Amino acid sequence: MPEASIPQGPAGAPVxxxxxxxxxxxxxxxxxxxxxxxxxxxxxxxxxxxxxPGEAILAALKxxxxxxxxxxxxxxxxxxxxxxxxxxxxxxLHFYFSRHWRGAPQSLEGQAFAWQGSVAVAPxxxxxxxxxxxxxxxxxxxxxxx
Numbered sequence: 001m002p003e004a005s006i007p008q009g010p011a012g013a014p015v016x017x018x019x020x021x022x023x024x025x026x027x028x029x030x031x032x033x034x035x036x037x038x039x040x041x042x043x044x045x046x047x048x049x050x051x052x053p054g055e056a057i058l059a060a061l062k063x064x065x066x067x068x069x070x071x072x073x074x075x076x077x078x079x080x081x082x083x084x085x086x087x088x089x090x091x092x093l094h095f096y097f098s099r100h101w102r103g104a105p106q107s108l109e110g111q112a113f114a115w116q117g118s119v120a121v122a123p124x125x126x127x128x129x130x131x132x133x134x135x136x137x138x139x140x141x142x143x144x145x146x
Contacts, residue, residue, distance in 0.1 A: 013092075014083055014090040014091050014092040015050055015051075015089055015090065015091050015092070016050070016051040016057065016060075016091075016092050016094065017048055017049065017050055017051065017091050017092065017093050017094065018048045018049065018050075018051055018057045018058070018060040018061035018064060018094050018096065019045075019046045019047070019048035019061075019093050019094060019095045019096065020046060020047055020048050020061050020064075020065055020073065020076060020095075020096050020097075020098055021046050021079070021095060021096065021097050021098070021135070021139070022047075022071075022098050022099075022101060022105075023097055023098070023099050023139050024115065025099075026117070027117060027139045027140045028115040028116060028117050029046070029115070029116055029119075029135070029139060030046070030047065030105060030113055030114070030115055030116075031044045031045065031046060031047075031113065031114055031116055031119065031121055031124075032044070032045060032046070032047045032068070032069075032111045032112070032113040033045075033111050033112040033113065033114075033121070034111065034125075035109060035110045035111045039086065039087075039088040039089070040086075040125055042123070043123050043124065043125045044114075044121040044122070044123065044124050044125070044128075045124070045125040045128055046095070046128065047064065047065065047068055047069060047113070048060075048061060048064050048065075048093075049063075049064035049067075049068070051094075057078075057094045057096075058076060058096065061073060061076060061094075061096055062076075065101070067108065067109075068108055068109050068111070069103075069105040069106060069107075069108060069113070070103055070104075070105070070106040070108050071101045071102065071103040071104070071105055071106075072101060072102040072103055073098050073100075073101050074098075074100040074101055074102060075098065075099075075100050076096040076097060076098040077096060077097050077098075078094065078095070078096055079095045079096060079097050079138065080095050080131070080134075081093065081094050081095070082095070082127055082130075082131070084126065084127035086126075086127075091127070093127060095131070097138065097139075119132055
């Protein structure tokens with residue numbers, strides 16, 4: 001695909017994407033499988049979605065989790081940012097941790113999802129793979145106030 005056809009934000013900027021890592025008290029994290037019809041269908045990722053113009057990243061994260069999984073994120077802390085160029089899009093991923101949410105995840109967009117201790121699902125989206133080692137150091141620390 002020619003570079004000019006890769007979707008970008010205004011003035012060629014990458015598209016901002018809010019990504020959430022739900023963490024259970026035992027350290028398990030939620031991964032979702034991209035549904036058929038989307039780029040990288042069948043690949044596993046941390047759930048999230050595109051930040052709309054004028055929308056705060058945390059607000060986008062909360063909106064996406066309600067739309068995709070039917071859960072209300074009660075709080076989340078920023079973790080890291082990763083810029084990645086896929087064949088279909090140039091994205092800037094904003095990763096957040098959340099240990100507090102209301103509701104049980106549901107498959108509202110037809111996607112499979114799985115709680116993972118040692119991440120065993122495959123294939124993973126390429127931008128996710130380099131984060132897994134760093135993720136282990138953070139997800140197994142006690143939640144603040146615990």
